[in-house]
Amino acid sequence: MLIYPQVASVDVCGPLEPFGLANFLTGRRLYAPVTASVDGGAVAVAGGFLTLQPTCSCADLTERIDLLLVAGGPGCFAAAEDARLLSWIRRLEPRCARMGSVCTGSTVLLASGVTHGHQVATHWLEAMRLNTEASFSARVAADAIFLNSGKFWTSAGMLAGIDLALAVIEADHGRQLAVDIARFMVMVMRRQGGQSQFSSQLMAEATEDPRIRRVQRYIWENPRADLSMARLARWAAMSERSLGRRFKAVTRSTLSRYIEDVHLSLARRLLETSQQSMQAVADHAGFGTTATLRRVFQRRLGVSPSRYRASFGTGNAEADHGIAENAALRMDLESVVNGKSVW
Known part of the structure; x- marks a missing residue:
């Protein structure tokens, strides 16, 4: 090294x-x-x-x-x-x-x-x-x-x-x-x-534009609300076109992508820290349906929500189930401690 x-x-x-x-x-x-x-x-x-x-x-x-x-x-x-x-x-x-x-x-x-x-x-x-x-x-x-x-x-x-x-x-x-x-x-x-x-691509604090920061905060605090361009433009007191262009210029992300990032982040947090049903996770994170939740997880993270929970949920002591499939593959810790290998 x-x-x-x-x-x-x-x-x-x-x-x-x-x-x-x-x-x-x-x-x-x-x-x-x-x-x-x-x-x-x-x-x-x-x-x-x-x-x-x-x-x-x-x-x-x-x-x-x-x-x-x-x-x-x-x-x-x-x-x-x-x-x-x-x-x-x-x-x-x-x-x-x-x-x-x-x-x-x-x-x-x-x-x-x-x-x-x-x-x-x-x-x-x-x-x-x-x-x-x-x-x-x-x-x-x-x-x-x-x-x-x-x-x-x-x-x-x-x-x-x-x-x-x-x-x-x-x-x-x-x-x-x-x-x-x-x-x-x-x-x-x-x-x-x-x-x-694992990365925070949301950058909610990265903008100095108070109008964009206000929109970001609203999305985080109201993930289940109407987050259409028209609604958010009214919230920011901007035209829809101006909001879309300014948001991308400041955050390097489209508004729709940012909203999905927020929903995804909230869903990940719920899967990691709670045992809520998939429907409850989808609802509270703003996805609405489990089908949308699954589709976004597969497209963005390459895994299903259930597999993500299995790997990172706090209730799972051993995430890689393949490791425990065969008892014959388990280490003999006594032999290891005594300096002997079972491999």
Whole structure:
């Protein structure tokens, strides 16, 4: 894992943990995870609560590298302009069987030029920024949790780096080991849907125009009301045409899309935190019917409302039901604790 000043600690430790657990659960040295900085010096993480002492410098890395990941964090923008760091990435790339990034580490990879011709995943907010730059927009997979393109493995924001690590382990050693690691970490083996389900695309507070902000607040507070263009235009004391044009200019979203975003956000929250019926969720979120609720979830998130609740609802201790289908696949924790593998 390549690190630099103001890196996010979870972007470093999160993805490395599954590789360490692969060794622990099997009792074999399948991976040799290390961290590296340009000069081998200690690196302060974003937030200042921790200093990471890397295993080695870039110059001390082995000749053959199976996987090199670039961590993300607030320091990625300075790192993307660090000539020494970018030079090392370009020098190391031919020695890497696989290369990639976690979260906004993709910004550093893109700056190095090594990913030319490949798409990358990144944090949803950074994807929004990169998509405004013509040179990068076609190369960013804005909704992917993780992405494998050729030799490059990249992940979305922060904890998605763990999803990427599990996918790499599954590719290397099969699904069962990856499932065991996911269960040991008490997490879903593979999350359903893309990262748009986690991102706040609504930006209700992002506008300085009080008329648009008033419309946004009204939509949030009255999701079941008449939200037609005519009604909202009267509420904003604007013509329908002016409201539509101004709303898009300020929010970068059409009014109809914003309303759907609000309905979707409210429905997600209800599915995550309550056991209300699907009809009640559809009604309270403003969708009206379960058919509309299902249709929007499938189109926007790629999952059904019931599957979303199974994965993220607070009443479900184990979201990935496939993990529990066969008792023979469960880890023998006593053997694990004693240093023996059941895999």
